[in-house]
Amino acid sequence: xxxxxxxxxxxxxxxxxxxxxxxxxxxxxxxxxxxxxxxxxxxxxxxxxxxxxxxxxxxxxxxxxxxxxxxxxxxxxxxxxxxxxxxxxxxxxxxxxxxxxxxxxxxxxxxxxxxxxxxxxxxxxxxxxxxxxxxxxxxxxxxxxxxxxxxxxxxx
Numbered sequence: 001x002x003x004x005x006x007x008x009x010x011x012x013x014x015x016x017x018x019x020x021x022x023x024x025x026x027x028x029x030x031x032x033x034x035x036x037x038x039x040x041x042x043x044x045x046x047x048x049x050x051x052x053x054x055x056x057x058x059x060x061x062x063x064x065x066x067x068x069x070x071x072x073x074x075x076x077x078x079x080x081x082x083x084x085x086x087x088x089x090x091x092x093x094x095x096x097x098x099x100x101x102x103x104x105x106x107x108x109x110x111x112x113x114x115x116x117x118x119x120x121x122x123x124x125x126x127x128x129x130x131x132x133x134x135x136x137x138x139x140x141x142x143x144x145x146x147x148x149x150x151x152x153x154x155x156x
Contacts, residue, residue, distance in 0.1 A: 002036070003050055003052035003053050003056070004033060004034055004035055004036055004037065004047055004050055006052060007033045007034055007050055007051075007052060008034035011030070011034060016030045016031060016034075029048060032047050032048035032050075033047065033048060033050035033051070034047070035047030035048075037049060037050075037053070055067065055071065065079065066134075069137055078137060078140055078141075079137075079141070080140070080141050080144040080145060080148075081141060081145065082148075095154075095155075096155050099142070099145075099146050099149075100146070102142060103139070103142050103143055103146065106135070106138055106139045106142055107139055109135055110132070110135040110136060110139055113128070113131050113132045113135050114132060116128075117129075117131075117132065
């Protein structure tokens with residue numbers, strides 16, 4: 001789906017006016033977000049650059065996955081990158097070893113973050129919680145990619 005199609009579909013339940021009022025923008029702008037973007041010389045497409053396209057551009061410029069992870073977290077989930085295409089058959093044994101070793105390393109680093117946070121004082125402050133969250137997100141992503149590869153038969 002295109003970004004404007006996603007936005008248009010998401011407006012069905014609350015309605016454009018309700019969304020516009022909540023965001024403190026005009027309904028006309030929200031309607032523009034629901035249209036295809038304006039293309040050079042094509043007056044039929046008059047949509048405005050929508051928030052989804054802007055977030056995508058922010059990620060493209062920064063390459064900071066935290067933007068995507070934060071958004072996914074706000075929706076009650078988490079981001080997992082698509083696994084890379086499988087390599088040649090002889091690389092499978094090496095790759096499965098590298099991936100499992102990487103997961104164990106990431107888990108160890110998570111435990112190190114927790115231990116370091118508790119060594120400083122009896123509690124975990126907000127900055128330490130952020131570091132722990134980052135390690136946890138990395139670990140979840142690694143394990144999910146591994147499971148997806150297993151399900152796709154990459155390690156046969």
